[in-house]
Amino acid sequence: MAAMKILFVTSEAAPLIKTGGLADVSGALPAALCKLGVDVRVLLPGYPVVMSKCSNFEVVATFTYLTGFPTSRLLSGKMDNGVPLLVLDCPGLYQRDGGPYQDTQGRDWSDNAKRFALLSKVAAILGGRATPLAWHPNLVHCNDWQSGLTPAYLHYKSGAAASVITIHNLAFQGNFPRSNVHTLGLPASSYSIQGLEFHGMMSFLKAGMFYADHITTVSPNYAREIQQDELGFGMQGLLNDRTAQLTGILNGIDEDEWDPASDPHLSKNYDSKNFKGKALNKQALQKRMGLEEDASIPLLGVVSRFTHQKGLDLLLEIAPRLMEIPVQLVMLGSGDVAMQNAAQNLAQRYPGKIAVMVGFNEALSHQIEAGADMFMMPSRFEPCGLNQMYSQRYGTPPLVHDTGGLADSVVDCNSTTLADGSASGFVFHGMTADNLHHTILRAVAVYKNNKEWLTLCKNCMAKDFSWETSAKAYLDVYNKVLGR
Numbered sequence: 143m144a145a146m147k148i149l150f151v152t153s154e155a156a157p158l159i160k161t162g163g164l165a166d167v168s169g170a171l172p173a174a175l176c177k178l179g180v181d182v183r184v185l186l187p188g189y190p191v192v193m194s195k196c197s198n199f200e201v202v203a204t205f206t207y208l209t210g211f212p213t214s215r216l217l218s219g220k221m222d223n224g225v226p227l228l229v230l231d232c233p234g235l236y237q238r239d240g241g242p243y244q245d246t247q248g249r250d251w252s253d254n255a256k257r258f259a260l261l262s263k264v265a266a267i268l269g270g271r272a273t274p275l276a277w278h279p280n281l282v283h284c285n286d287w288q289s290g291l292t293p294a295y296l297h298y299k300s301g302a303a304a305s306v307i308t309i310h311n312l313a314f315q316g317n318f319p320r321s322n323v324h325t326l327g328l329p330a331s332s333y334s335i336q337g338l339e340f341h342g343m344m345s346f347l348k349a350g351m352f353y354a355d356h357i358t359t360v361s362p363n364y365a366r367e368i369q370q371d372e373l374g375f376g377m378q379g380l381l382n383d384r385t386a387q388l389t390g391i392l393n394g395i396d397e398d399e400w401d402p403a404s405d406p407h408l409s410k411n412y413d414s415k416n417f418k419g420k421a422l423n424k425q426a427l428q429k430r431m432g433l434e435e436d437a438s439i440p441l442l443g444v445v446s447r448f449t450h451q452k453g454l455d456l457l458l459e460i461a462p463r464l465m466e467i468p469v470q471l472v473m474l475g476s477g478d479v480a481m482q483n484a485a486q487n488l489a490q491r492y493p494g495k496i497a498v499m500v501g502f503n504e505a506l507s508h509q510i511e512a513g514a515d516m517f518m519m520p521s522r523f524e525p526c527g528l529n530q531m532y533s534q535r536y537g538t539p540p541l542v543h544d545t546g547g548l549a550d551s552v553v554d555c556n557s558t559t560l561a562d563g564s565a566s567g568f569v570f571h572g573m574t575a576d577n578l579h580h581t582i583l584r585a586v587a588v589y590k591n592n593k594e595w596l597t598l599c600k601n602c603m604a605k606d607f608s609w610e611t612s613a614k615a616y617l618d619v620y621n622k623v624l625g626r
């Protein structure tokens with residue numbers, strides 16, 4: 143049988159452009175699918191940083207006739223990992239300073255509906271009979287709201303490719319005024335409960351979830367949670383109706399990019415057999431961040447977007463209590479300005495004990511994974527979460543809230559799980575400051591028992607989070623959708 147052809151549509155892909163975990167997934171999953179023999183091409187908007195890396199790409203199509211959209215071109219080349227990449231070059235929509243979704247002031251681009259409708263529309267053209275390419279995908283794999291309109295556009299084409307949408311975060315839905323239905327070239331009939339209407343708005347994500355042949359999300363636990371009121375974000379009814387076409391697949395991690403044995407960002411590489419090297423990374427991190435260079439004090443690490451989702455407000459709230467244990471805290475992140483200020487105020491109040499770096503810093507994120515003793519993820523909800531898996535690979539047990547993919551990837555440390563070798567971190571139940579505090583105390587007690595702590599760290603490092611297993615699960619979904 144001919145190789146399966148998949149068009150993978152995404153709004154970010156590491157290492158080209160990254161704001162969060164979607165980029166990590168889009169950088170690694172297509173490569174893992176290629177290894178399974180799938181013929182994958184990634185479609186990505188031509189933001190300035192992307193365009194600067196595509197100077198040798200070939201122009202393979204020009205779109206001048208799409209009503210309502212500026213002229214755009216399709217460039218073809220390869221990602222560094224060898225995966226074929228199609229870049230949608232549309233200077234009118236993507237060539238500007240700022241991020242993929244927001245301007246330099248952190249405000250959403252006012253034309254985001256048009257920007258990502260074009261991405262979705264071009265994906266649908268490539269998945270349709272009238273594609274300008276000789277390569278015809280069997281299936282278009284969309285990700286999040288930014289490519290959510292693709293299944294809707296495909297629905298109105300005959301003989302088009304099948305579609306799957308992956309929900310990386312149901313909280314971001316791409317809801318825009320109704321008038322966009324017409325301007326973005328969709329029929330008025332699509333604006334219905336049985337379509338892309340959502341509480342009087344046109345919803346890109348709902349369109350994807352309604353029209354796609356199959357829906358996946360990034361952990362089995364989150365697949366269950368989003369069918370319930372608490373974490374369904376208003377979409378639980380639709381997701382319940384589609385439960386037979388909803389699959390949770392835990393993300394993998396890029397084991398080359400995140401490998402303490404070869405990570406170029408670390409002061410000293412190490413693995414579970416040469417675990418002592420980890421201590422040098424702690425010392426280097428303390429030094430770099432201006433913390434007291436004390437090997438014995440537990441160092442808690444955070445690398446995160448600063449948003450309500452991530453629950454860091456609870457950690458900031460109990461920081462004064464944590465100082466009494468004592469512990470050190472290092473935080474890297476950006477987002478919510480009030481949260482950034484609160485974190486920086488604490489760093490001023492506790493010099494040498496709390497260090498905060500506001501911003502996005504790839505190297506430091508690796509150094510925190512390696513140099514911290516424990517990694518903190520008290521997320522209110524977390525579709526999958528990648529850092530808790532990176533930290534396990536780095537022998538840095540994560541401390542997580544019992545939610546989403548965190549619950550699927552971390553086994554709470556207690557006498558039973560320590561004895562059977564499954565313990566890999568600390569899980570707290572009930573999103574309160576006291577529960578978080580209590581669990582940090584519990585983790586520090588284990589930390590003080592050298593033998594138990596070493597067992598825990600080594601359990602973490604022995605876990606398999608490779609993409610291969612997850613890529614096979616995606617392949618099963620594609621096969622099911624295509625009736626193969």
Ligand code: ADP
Binds near residue numbers: 476501526527
């Ligand atoms: P989310 O996508 O919800 O932000 P994930 O845990 O899935 O959460 O992925 C976040 C990714 O972004 C990880 O690779 C993490 O290391 C990275 N990251 C988040 N904030 C920063 C930052 N300030 N600097 C560097 N990397 C960051």
Ligand code: GLC
Binds near residue numbers: 310360526
């Ligand atoms: C989203 C989620 C995160 C997930 C990532 C990649 O950003 O918030 O939990 O790991 O997507 O799937």
